[in-house]
Amino acid sequence: MAEGPALSPAPVSIPDLGTAPGRQILRWAAFVLLFIALDRLSFVDDLLGISVTPWSPKTGLAVAFLLIRGAAQWPVVALASVLADLLIRDMPLGASIPSAVSYALVFALAAGAFRRIRGASPQLERPRDLALFMVVAALAVVPATIFRIVFVTDQLHMEAGWFVQILTRRVVGDLAGIALFAPLFVRWAAHGWRIRRPSRERAGQFALAAVVNWVVFGLESTDELRFFYVLFPPVIWVALRGGLFPTLLLLAMTQLCIIAATTLRDLPELTVTALQLLMLTLAVTGILMAATADMRQRAERALRDRWNELSRLSRVHATSEIAAGLAHELKQPLAAILNFLAAGRRLLDQSPPAAAEAADNVRLAEAQVLRADEIVRRIRDFVRKGEARRQPVELARCIHEAQALVQPLAERHRVRIGFDEGAPLPRILADEIQTLQILVNLMSNAIQAIAEAAPAVRRIDLAARVLAGGREIELAVSDSGPGLSAAIVEQIFQPFVTGRPDGIGIGLSISRAMAEAQGGALWHDPPEPGKGATFRLTLPIVPTGAHDRQA
Amino acid sequence: MTDKPDLWIVDDDQAVTQSLCALLNSHGYRTQGFASARAFLDFIAPDRPGILVSDITMPGMSGIELRHALLEMGVDVPVVFITGYADLGLAIQALRAGAADFIEKPFTDAVLLASLERVAGQAAPAADRSRLAGIRARFETLTEREREVMSLVAAGLSTKDVAQRLGISPRTVDIHRAHLAEKMRAASLAELVRQAVLLGL
Numbered sequence: 001m002a003e004g005p006a007l008s009p010a011p012v013s014i015p016d017l018g019t020a021p022g023r024q025i026l027r028w029a030a031f032v033l034l035f036i037a038l039d040r041l042s043f044v045d046d047l048l049g050i051s052v053t054p055w056s057p058k059t060g061l062a063v064a065f066l067l068i069r070g071a072a073q074w075p076v077v078a079l080a081s082v083l084a085d086l087l088i089r090d091m092p093l094g095a096s097i098p099s100a101v102s103y104a105l106v107f108a109l110a111a112g113a114f115r116r117i118r119g120a121s122p123q124l125e126r127p128r129d130l131a132l133f134m135v136v137a138a139l140a141v142v143p144a145t146i147f148r149i150v151f152v153t154d155q156l157h158m159e160a161g162w163f164v165q166i167l168t169r170r171v172v173g174d175l176a177g178i179a180l181f182a183p184l185f186v187r188w189a190a191h192g193w194r195i196r197r198p199s200r201e202r203a204g205q206f207a208l209a210a211v212v213n214w215v216v217f218g219l220e221s222t223d224e225l226r227f228f229y230v231l232f233p234p235v236i237w238v239a240l241r242g243g244l245f246p247t248l249l250l251l252a253m254t255q256l257c258i259i260a261a262t263t264l265r266d267l268p269e270l271t272v273t274a275l276q277l278l279m280l281t282l283a284v285t286g287i288l289m290a291a292t293a294d295m296r297q298r299a300e301r302a303l304r305d306r307w308n309e310l311s312r313l314s315r316v317h318a319t320s321e322i323a324a325g326l327a328h329e330l331k332q333p334l335a336a337i338l339n340f341l342a343a344g345r346r347l348l349d350q351s352p353p354a355a356a357e358a359a360d361n362v363r364l365a366e367a368q369v370l371r372a373d374e375i376v377r378r379i380r381d382f383v384r385k386g387e388a389r390r391q392p393v394e395l396a397r398c399i400h401e402a403q404a405l406v407q408p409l410a411e412r413h414r415v416r417i418g419f420d421e422g423a424p425l426p427r428i429l430a431d432e433i434q435t436l437q438i439l440v441n442l443m444s445n446a447i448q449a450i451a452e453a454a455p456a457v458r459r460i461d462l463a464a465r466v467l468a469g470g471r472e473i474e475l476a477v478s479d480s481g482p483g484l485s486a487a488i489v490e491q492i493f494q495p496f497v498t499g500r501p502d503g504i505g506i507g508l509s510i511s512r513a514m515a516e517a518q519g520g521a522l523w524h525d526p527p528e529p530g531k532g533a534t535f536r537l538t539l540p541i542v543p544t545g546a547h548d549r550q551a
Numbered sequence: 552m553t554d555k556p557d558l559w560i561v562d563d564d565q566a567v568t569q570s571l572c573a574l575l576n577s578h579g580y581r582t583q584g585f586a587s588a589r590a591f592l593d594f595i596a597p598d599r600p601g602i603l604v605s606d607i608t609m610p611g612m613s614g615i616e617l618r619h620a621l622l623e624m625g626v627d628v629p630v631v632f633i634t635g636y637a638d639l640g641l642a643i644q645a646l647r648a649g650a651a652d653f654i655e656k657p658f659t660d661a662v663l664l665a666s667l668e669r670v671a672g673q674a675a676p677a678a679d680r681s682r683l684a685g686i687r688a689r690f691e692t693l694t695e696r697e698r699e700v701m702s703l704v705a706a707g708l709s710t711k712d713v714a715q716r717l718g719i720s721p722r723t724v725d726i727h728r729a730h731l732a733e734k735m736r737a738a739s740l741a742e743l744v745r746q747a748v749l750l751g752l
Contacts, residue, residue: 327635328636331656332656335567335570335658336564336566338570338657338658342659343570361570364573367566368566411608412636416610
């Protein structure tokens with residue numbers, strides 16, 4: 001890209017079609033053609049060679065082009081403008097060339113200035129960027145229009161009132177065009193036209209907007225100016241719920257309705273200008289609101305990603321606590337496999353070879369390979385990445401998996417884990433991995449508490465009961481350890497509080513947050529001297545109706 | 552066949568017991584498997600010749616507790632411990648409890664067979680004495696620093712702890728460890744610990 005260093009200080013991170021000269025020329029040609037097409041499309045009214053259109057999407061395109069490709073590409077904009085004047089308005093080159101050059105230069109300066117603002121991103125997605133961009137655009141539109149009027153008309157014959165009227169209409173039209181179309185074209189360059197199938201809500205929003213537009217602009221009986229405010233609710237709705245892109249589309253639709261109304265219904269001059277001003281207000285309100293909503297959504301998504309990552313890291317940490325046990329667990333089948341294979345080899349080496357017995361040993365080895373694989377699967381499932389998703393989960397299976405994960409650690413410290421299932425357990429509505437994580441945390445904490453205190457009885461008891469109302473199940477994890485000390489009991493669920501020298505103290509705080517995220521709770525019974533700790537976890541049961549449907 | 556001792560295998564993991572029996576049977580040993588230390592104690596009687604191959608970490612009675620219980624009963628069978636925990640502390644405990652050998656799971660048959668043969672041969676005290684003399688002779692060739700490192704490592708200290716104790720860098724400790732293991736002809740850490748135990752370090 002041939003960019004002037006002075007005007008475009010920073011490269012924009014927008015997918016490049018390629019740097020080959022052929023691509024470059026293709027891109028220029030596409031821009032020029034689109035510019036001319038948009039000019040023709042919006043060419044409604046011509047006053048002394050000044051197309052006093054109620055909107056100007058071509059200026060939006062030109063500004064987006066200069067913003068993305070760099071201000072140094074202003075000659076392409078000038079060329080497009082000259083060609084458009086020639087083809088559409090049959091304007092002599094003597095008038096159109098100075099007009100086009102001034103037009104291109106002013107907007108190139110504006111684009112370059114915008115990109116020099118510290119922290120301003122040409123992606124035009126954040127509210128601050130959009131607001132700054134609109135201010136810069138407004139500052140540029142006035143001189144650009146004055147140059148246009150000066151070069152194209154015989155200004156000597158122009159009255160002051162006339163001048164101001166043309167200036168106002170043209171400025172408002174260009175500004176509306178820039179505010180609306182520049183962000184659209186920037187988005188196009190960055191992401192292409194990816195319009196997803198609209199959700200039911202989005203379809204409803206646009207249907208409502210269409211009705212409102214028809215009431216305001218279609219009906220003779222309603223006054224366009226007095227009823228314009230009715231257009232705000234649908235735009236605000238879309239802005240808050242849908243974000244920037246749908247809002248821009250809706251505003252473009254409204255803009256089209258205004259143009260249709262002004263051309264078909266032949267509205268008076270002053271009404272058109274007033275409508276354009278209202279449209280500009282609507283656009284600025286909608287765009288800034290949508291960008292703010294987008295920003296909030298992005299922040300929420302980032303927060304959710306962090307949370308997922310944190311909970312995964314905490315799982316990895318939990319795994320490292322039970323890792324020694326898991327490694328041991330894995331060594332058992334590996335040792336057995338080696339032994340069976342060595343026995344098989346030995347039996348085959350005999351003369352005559354004891355083939356049948358050797359085959360038995362190979363079969364036994366195979367079974368141990370599957371056993372090892374199951375252990376690896378269990379660990380991998382536990383630490384895998386993924387979005388938390390609540391869905392019906394077999395609680396019994398979850399408890400079984402958690403128990404299997406901590407079993408080696410329990411065996412190492414000779415802790416017995418008892419689980420009296422009693423009645424068949426219901427299905428819970430929860431994220432399986434997170435539930436697993438909570439259970440593993442509680443049990444491995446209990447095992448380590450027992451291991452440190454070394455009491456005579458070494459056991460953990462799990463008990464489940466459905467709470468009154470049948471909507472929740474409570475799981476109690478009790479251990480025969482020393483119980484919680486009074487010093488730590490108040491803050492056990494706070495992050496980075498731990499009773500263990502090697503603990504990092506996030507297990508319980510994350511467990512509680514995860515329990516609450518699933519609509520459940522996690523707490524512990526008040527400590528009693530001489531008794532171990534009891535933690536209680538509640539989780540929502542899948543409603544019976546949903547249960548039937550799912551089955 | 553008759554010159555081979557009987558082998559008793561104690562492991563709470565059924566697959567391990569079964570596979571060890573299969574392997575050792577194929578090498579002509581007579582074997583018997585037990586699922587727990589308790590089951591073995593019920594079976595064993597004094598004066599039965601044989602070698603015990605036992606897991607250490609088991610629910611209920613551990614392998615080391617089993618060894619002590621046997622001694623109390625007056626049963627002095629040689630014990631080869633096998634364990635999945637690569638834990639130096641455990642190795643030292645086992646060797647101090649008088650283990651004949653300490654093998655880490657998983658192991659190849661060659662390692663186990665060599666160990667069993669050596670243990671079977673060790674029954675003759677003279678062989679043991681000459682072996683100790685060899686270890687003493689090799690220990691004499693160590694430098695002062697290497698001896699310090701060896702006794703600390705054998706006491707169960709990690710490289711980092713040894714480094715801290717001696718005020719040298721962990722890398723240096725590793726270098727000393729490699730040198731002294733070579734001089735002592737100890738193929739494994741367990742072997743080194745056993746030598747240290749024999750030397751009374």
